[in-house]
Amino acid sequence: MTKDILDRFAAIVGAKNALRSADDAAPYLVEPRGLYHDKTPMVLKPGSVEEVSQILRLATETGTAIVPQAGNTGHVGGQVPLQGTQNQIILSVSRLNKIRAVDPTGNTMTVEAGCVLEDVHKAASEVQRMFPLSLGSQGSCEIGGNLSTNAGGTAVLAYGNTRQLCLGLEAVLPTGEIWNGLRRLKKDNTGYDLRDLFIGAEGTLGVITAAVLKLFPVPEGHQVAIAGLDSPETALKVLKLAERHCGGALTGFELMPRIGVEFTVAHIPGNRDPLTGKYPWYVLIDISSGQSQDAADAMMQAVLEDALSGGLIGDAVIAQSDTQRAEFWRLRETMSESQKHEGASIKHDVSVPVAEIPHFMARADAAVRAAMPDARLFAFGHMGDGNIHYNISQPEGADPEAYLARRFEINALVYDIALELGGSISAEHGIGQMKRDRLAAIREPIEIDLMRRIKAAFDPAGIMNPGKVVALPD
Amino acid sequence: MTKDILDRFAAIVGAKNALRSADDAAPYLVEPRGLYHDKTPMVLKPGSVEEVSQILRLATETGTAIVPQAGNTGHVGGQVPLQGTQNQIILSVSRLNKIRAVDPTGNTMTVEAGCVLEDVHKAASEVQRMFPLSLGSQGSCEIGGNLSTNAGGTAVLAYGNTRQLCLGLEAVLPTGEIWNGLRRLKKDNTGYDLRDLFIGAEGTLGVITAAVLKLFPVPEGHQVAIAGLDSPETALKVLKLAERHCGGALTGFELMPRIGVEFTVAHIPGNRDPLTGKYPWYVLIDISSGQSQDAADAMMQAVLEDALSGGLIGDAVIAQSDTQRAEFWRLRETMSESQKHEGASIKHDVSVPVAEIPHFMARADAAVRAAMPDARLFAFGHMGDGNIHYNISQPEGADPEAYLARRFEINALVYDIALELGGSISAEHGIGQMKRDRLAAIREPIEIDLMRRIKAAFDPAGIMNPGKVVALPD
Numbered sequence: 001m002t003k004d005i006l007d008r009f010a011a012i013v014g015a016k017n018a019l020r021s022a023d024d025a026a027p028y029l030v031e032p033r034g035l036y037h038d039k040t041p042m043v044l045k046p047g048s049v050e051e052v053s054q055i056l057r058l059a060t061e062t063g064t065a066i067v068p069q070a071g072n073t074g075h076v077g078g079q080v081p082l083q084g085t086q087n088q089i090i091l092s093v094s095r096l097n098k099i100r101a102v103d104p105t106g107n108t109m110t111v112e113a114g115c116v117l118e119d120v121h122k123a124a125s126e127v128q129r130m131f132p133l134s135l136g137s138q139g140s141c142e143i144g145g146n147l148s149t150n151a152g153g154t155a156v157l158a159y160g161n162t163r164q165l166c167l168g169l170e171a172v173l174p175t176g177e178i179w180n181g182l183r184r185l186k187k188d189n190t191g192y193d194l195r196d197l198f199i200g201a202e203g204t205l206g207v208i209t210a211a212v213l214k215l216f217p218v219p220e221g222h223q224v225a226i227a228g229l230d231s232p233e234t235a236l237k238v239l240k241l242a243e244r245h246c247g248g249a250l251t252g253f254e255l256m257p258r259i260g261v262e263f264t265v266a267h268i269p270g271n272r273d274p275l276t277g278k279y280p281w282y283v284l285i286d287i288s289s290g291q292s293q294d295a296a297d298a299m300m301q302a303v304l305e306d307a308l309s310g311g312l313i314g315d316a317v318i319a320q321s322d323t324q325r326a327e328f329w330r331l332r333e334t335m336s337e338s339q340k341h342e343g344a345s346i347k348h349d350v351s352v353p354v355a356e357i358p359h360f361m362a363r364a365d366a367a368v369r370a371a372m373p374d375a376r377l378f379a380f381g382h383m384g385d386g387n388i389h390y391n392i393s394q395p396e397g398a399d400p401e402a403y404l405a406r407r408f409e410i411n412a413l414v415y416d417i418a419l420e421l422g423g424s425i426s427a428e429h430g431i432g433q434m435k436r437d438r439l440a441a442i443r444e445p446i447e448i449d450l451m452r453r454i455k456a457a458f459d460p461a462g463i464m465n466p467g468k469v470v471a472l473p474d
Numbered sequence: 475m476t477k478d479i480l481d482r483f484a485a486i487v488g489a490k491n492a493l494r495s496a497d498d499a500a501p502y503l504v505e506p507r508g509l510y511h512d513k514t515p516m517v518l519k520p521g522s523v524e525e526v527s528q529i530l531r532l533a534t535e536t537g538t539a540i541v542p543q544a545g546n547t548g549h550v551g552g553q554v555p556l557q558g559t560q561n562q563i564i565l566s567v568s569r570l571n572k573i574r575a576v577d578p579t580g581n582t583m584t585v586e587a588g589c590v591l592e593d594v595h596k597a598a599s600e601v602q603r604m605f606p607l608s609l610g611s612q613g614s615c616e617i618g619g620n621l622s623t624n625a626g627g628t629a630v631l632a633y634g635n636t637r638q639l640c641l642g643l644e645a646v647l648p649t650g651e652i653w654n655g656l657r658r659l660k661k662d663n664t665g666y667d668l669r670d671l672f673i674g675a676e677g678t679l680g681v682i683t684a685a686v687l688k689l690f691p692v693p694e695g696h697q698v699a700i701a702g703l704d705s706p707e708t709a710l711k712v713l714k715l716a717e718r719h720c721g722g723a724l725t726g727f728e729l730m731p732r733i734g735v736e737f738t739v740a741h742i743p744g745n746r747d748p749l750t751g752k753y754p755w756y757v758l759i760d761i762s763s764g765q766s767q768d769a770a771d772a773m774m775q776a777v778l779e780d781a782l783s784g785g786l787i788g789d790a791v792i793a794q795s796d797t798q799r800a801e802f803w804r805l806r807e808t809m810s811e812s813q814k815h816e817g818a819s820i821k822h823d824v825s826v827p828v829a830e831i832p833h834f835m836a837r838a839d840a841a842v843r844a845a846m847p848d849a850r851l852f853a854f855g856h857m858g859d860g861n862i863h864y865n866i867s868q869p870e871g872a873d874p875e876a877y878l879a880r881r882f883e884i885n886a887l888v889y890d891i892a893l894e895l896g897g898s899i900s901a902e903h904g905i906g907q908m909k910r911d912r913l914a915a916i917r918e919p920i921e922i923d924l925m926r927r928i929k930a931a932f933d934p935a936g937i938m939n940p941g942k943v944v945a946l947p948d
Binding site: 103105106107108149150152156158160161163164173175178179180181183184185186187188189190192193194196197199200203205216217219220236240243244245246247248249288289290291293297298307351352353355356382385387388422423424425426427428429431435439440442443444446447448450451453454455456457458469470 | 569825828917
């Protein structure tokens with residue numbers, strides 16, 4: 001890329017928002033899993049939608065690849081340059097971080113793509129509302145990234161993915177044209193669903209610059225419990241029992257293995273073993289009531305009593321305060337982090353139909369044990385959504401690099417089982433650069449072909465995040 | 475169209491499923507509002523997905539226009555041939571009416587496009603589950619049409635539109651290729667959202683042949699009440715109060731005018747004036763509890779007590795039985811039908827942000843009164859979703875044709891006000907042939923352009939329901 005072209009890009013945002021040195025660019029290149037290590041000629045930080053538009057217009061004119069980035073917390077390399085390239089410019093939306101409007105009567109909020117998720121939570125809570133999207137990375141992830149990856153998280157069971165939490169979008173096309181789809185409507189059947197096409201497209205069709213989010217009333221009551229039990233099969237029974245008792249009031253149902261509790265208690269200061277005995281598996285049950293704390297407590301009591309009297313759970317503890325509710329969730333949310341202290345991990349973000357979780361776990365465990373007898377199975381996740389983070393920690397004392405060298409072999413085993421059960425190879429993290437070729441290999445040609453036709457219709461020049469999700473048609 | 479081509483189409487489905495006479499085709503051509511009167515050379519009734527595929531392949535080969543049709547209950551002429559054409563073949567999916575699978579543990583059901591909505595309800599209820607989509611036409615509308623129009627109805631407030639109730643799709647492309655996207659997953663972030671593109675595309679991108687629907691637990695408790703009040707503004711206050719008390723347990727909130735109650739009591743046998751006094755406006759409040767009938771009753775009591783003591787409502791009645799709950803809903807659901815007994819109607823299916831409903835009503839009423847002082851305002855609808863069926867009955871004794879002749883002038887008044895308030899010209903009925911040109915006129919060119927590019931990417935030959943939603947690129 002010539003200096004002249006870079007200067008033209010820099011002129012759009014001003015020199016101090018066009019980062020050219022390796023040091024300045026480093027925070028935008030290092031991603032959470034440390035798997036991708038590429039260079040970029042420049043990081044652009046536009047301060048307005050108009051600047052985003054100018055950048056993309058110039059990119060189309062000059063054939064420059066643009067990698068949109070929000071909070072840089074993605075797990076599949078979607079937000080960093082494609083491995084092996086050195087000529088992709090990063091467009092950070094972080095400076096577009098205004099909350100443009102809050103409408104508590106209509107239960108909507110209009111935010112820019114660079115708003116940090118936690119700031120969105122705060123702005124909602126200032127008007128006694130809630131934005132339910134909840135992720136481990138919420139202190140740094142930004143809403144544009146949440147939208148572009150259709151982020152999941154711990155509140156999907158009751159509130160859906162990010163796609164279900166968005167009413168309208170503003171996006172800039174590769175040509176620089178601005179699409180104003182910032183509608184605040186719950187019902188609007190006027191043509192093709194452009195909104196849901198941009199959501200989850202991982203920045204390959206355009207740059208999301210703002211969105212209208214749905215707000216919800218803050219529940220009057222909230223309760224969390226952890227129960228110990230013997231198997232994923234029993235956990236499924238407890239889930240069905242909790243659904244019967246709670247209906248839409250069941251706002252979380254997470255599965256955790258004993259090893260997960262042990263790692264997180266050992267490595268994350270402040271975490272405690274939740275029950276006096278040890279159980280092979282644990283479930284975290286989260287219940288919200290629109291009525292009262294008493295109602296939430298009563299539901300939790302009923303679920304646990306039925307589960308105890310039915311012999312499904314061995315023991316359970318109900319949180320006694322907001323602090324304890326947060327502690328229980330922290331146990332679950334630090335599980336992934338705790339793995340880092342035990343060496344390398346091979347990870348899978350898979351989903352299967354909820355009823356298939358026990359089969360999936362049994363088959364995946366058997367396959368992985370046969371391949372790697374000493375590896376430590378560490379599956380946990382959003383059981384209520386059928387979404388398991390099927391992680392595997394390296395054998396104690398093993399060489400991390402030798403262990404990781406086998407990851408593609410193990411991936412294939414686990415993905416094949418998920419697919420045979422009607423599952424997905426990416427429940428919530430997306431495709432990015434990590435799973436693009438795998439996606440193309442497992443899907444019927446017509447599906448990949450349709451995606452490529454959409455890509456060509458939106459981005460014929462192929463400047464938007466090239467190499468991610470799907471390739472342009474040949 | 476030559477006899478030879480028609481014979482080739484007929485050979486795919488067999489003579490008795492290829493209707494050629496005007497009499498046989500009539501039920502497929504007459505649509506509910508009686509606005510479109512076209513001919514068709516043939517109605518095809520395929521009995522399998524493979525036959526649908528063969529039909530579309532032949533249509534592409536011969537350049538034959540295909541109009542997909544399910545229950546033929548649409549309000550915007552999407553499911554009947556384009557006005558003025560005589561060469562569009564209707565493809566009825568009604569014979570594809572198998573329920574392929576029911577999974578109560580995973581809360582999913584796989585159904586074919588021709589399943590009548592009421593039969594889907596019954597199949598869900600046989601496994602103690604609920605499919606919440608609920609429409610006045612549920613005895614005859616079919617799920618393929620519900621999906622193709624992203625149908626709304628009375629349960630959107632808590633459960634969302636049809637789009638939110640669908641996990642996976644099977645669809646046939648114009649080329650005859652079959653896309654198997656029948657996934658049963660709650661979370662699956664693997665590429666562009668093809669599902670939500672087919673949903674709401676009104677048969678212009680392909681033919682939906684089957685779908686995986688979400689099921690829900692049947693609520694343990696259900697209560698319905700009707701309250702009388704003075705204005706849409708007050709109704710909005712009652713809505714917010716009900717949301718505060720109920721959260722996600724508020725499963726319906728409908729607005730009805732006095733004239734609506736009068737029409738439906740006068741013309742629909744069995745309907746009764748719900749309250750002893752007369753009120754300018756009424757709201758129907760529907761509450762569901764996952765816990766118990768007592769809990770639903772208690773919530774309803776609390777809402778109505780607060781509304782009464784706050785001076786928001788003048789009187790209210792709570793249903794005393796399932797029969798009465800059904801009666802209350804029937805009052806609301808027969809409102810549109812009751813209008814037919816009072817002459818011609820000019821209708822609008824608009825939505826605005828919920829908080830704007832009072833402004834919309836005040837402004838639209840003033841505009842229509844100024845234009846047609848004697849017309850009878852008859853606005854009712856899904857207030858909780860911001861969706862008002864802003865209907866206007868003709869003046870008593872006026873000439874229906876002269877009245878209807880002014881409908882485009884009145885449409886423009888009402889739509890302009892909805893649009894100024896950030897609203898939609900079609901909240902739940904879609905675009906079809908009725909609103910295609912209007913949509914093109916009101917949306918920014920980039921949005922129409924993107925839709926046309928998608929149309930071209932999926933249906934370059936333009937055989938799928940041509941003339942509906944958007945035109946192909948020039």
